[in-house]
């Protein structure tokens with residue numbers, strides 16, 4: 001309109017914008033934490049595991065690998081990590097730590113103990129189950145990082161169980177994954193021969 005003075009603010013109210021962005025980030029982190037808590041299957045002894053309570057001098061190389069994995073995590077550049085070694089060498093502890101550290105950065109991740117997953121999948125076959133196997137599996141296929149812990153534990157190296165593990169690994173190709181196993185390469189070879 002002629003003669004009317006119009007003032008408009010160029011740019012943004014940066015402080016407010018920053019505050020909204022920060023709140024959004026916090027909301028995302030809370031959501032990611034819920035995804036981790038609701039879907040992870042973790043042994044009781046590992047529930048409190050994190051980078052802080054890992055004694056790095058006991059397994060310095062593994063610690064560095066795990067810390068680097070978090071530092072270099074990039075959705076556009078998927079990377080897998082494979083922890084292989086004897087029982088009690090911190091593989092699961094470090095994997096839980098990575099998963100939690102990434103959740104705290106706003107990524108979605110779940111930690112799955114495979115023996116626990118097999119029990120849970122079997123429970124979905126019960127007709128009273130609230131969840132179908134497909135719903136359970138879909139949650140694992142979508143996350144930014146999946147940890148599959150204890151591949152081949154309890155002699156579950158053939159038949160139905162290994163089939164399930166391969167199904168998940170196959171669906172997860174092209175995404176970030178961490179796999180752990182107490183089996184040696186020779187154990188894998190012999191389980192393949194007898195499968």
Ligand SMILES: Nc1ncnc2c1ncn2[C@@H]1O[C@H](COP(=O)(O)OP(=O)(O)O)[C@@H](O)[C@H]1O
Nearest residue numbers: 045049053054055058087088089090091092093
């Ligand atoms: N370097 C470490 N610092 C602190 N606790 C550790 C360390 N390594 C292993 N643990 C603890 O010892 C137990 C066994 O470790 P875990 O990560 O489950 O071994 P793995 O998966 O290699 O069999 C867990 O309770 C874990 O928290």
Ligand SMILES: [Mg+2]
Nearest residue numbers: 091092150180
């Ligand atoms: Mg373990």
